Amino acid sequence: MGKQLTEMLKGTLEGIVLALLSGRPAYGYEITAWLRDQGFTDVAEGTIYALLVRIEQRGFVDVEKVRSEKGPPRKVYSLNAQGREYLEEFWKTWSFLAARLEQLREGGK
């Protein structure tokens, strides 16, 4: 994954994770694994953890602690109503950005 993708991902990773959680609840490791599957191979596990701490602090997710065979209990994150609202806002912003960029690309041809 190039430097450019890493930079662009900074502003969108939160939306990506919220979108993923809107489909189904997940814990941190599952989220990282999914991102790796999708080709976001350079995303640090710690960065995802920091992001999960943030969306929990901002009240976008409900957290359930589930016992695990090894290590501390796992936190399972699910998107709540406030998170859904925020995600909708994210998609609106994304559509705006994508449409403007597409316009620029076509104008530049």
Place this chain on the structure above:
Amino acid sequence: MTTESNEPKSRYLQHLEIITGPLEDKKRWRQYKARVKQLPENYRIAVEALERYLMHFGPADGAGAMAMYGDLAELFEQSAADGTPIRDIFGDDPVEFAEAFMANYPLGQYRARERHRFASAIERAAGENPDREDRTKR
């Protein structure tokens, strides 16, 4: 991880804490250190390196800092249990991760003071908020 109790503090404790700082914070700090000690060596070395960085640039004390160190211990306990390689936790740029992690907690006093000073200086230079006391002009 919450360890503080909700009981009202005794007068004695209130006075003592003026001198010592909150005792819950000290207790939480010791708990954090004990958790780190239990980690496999390479994880422990990594956490202690990050801890040093956070000491310089993150919140130095208070409940915000203690919440941060609690979260830090949790991340590394989980990673050690999963066997996540150190490089996968930190990514290519450990500083970037540290900054993203730190951003979730209150600013350290030093950084907060300097940010405030900077923003106020620009406010004055821009001619906004003229009622504010200003020792740099006239």
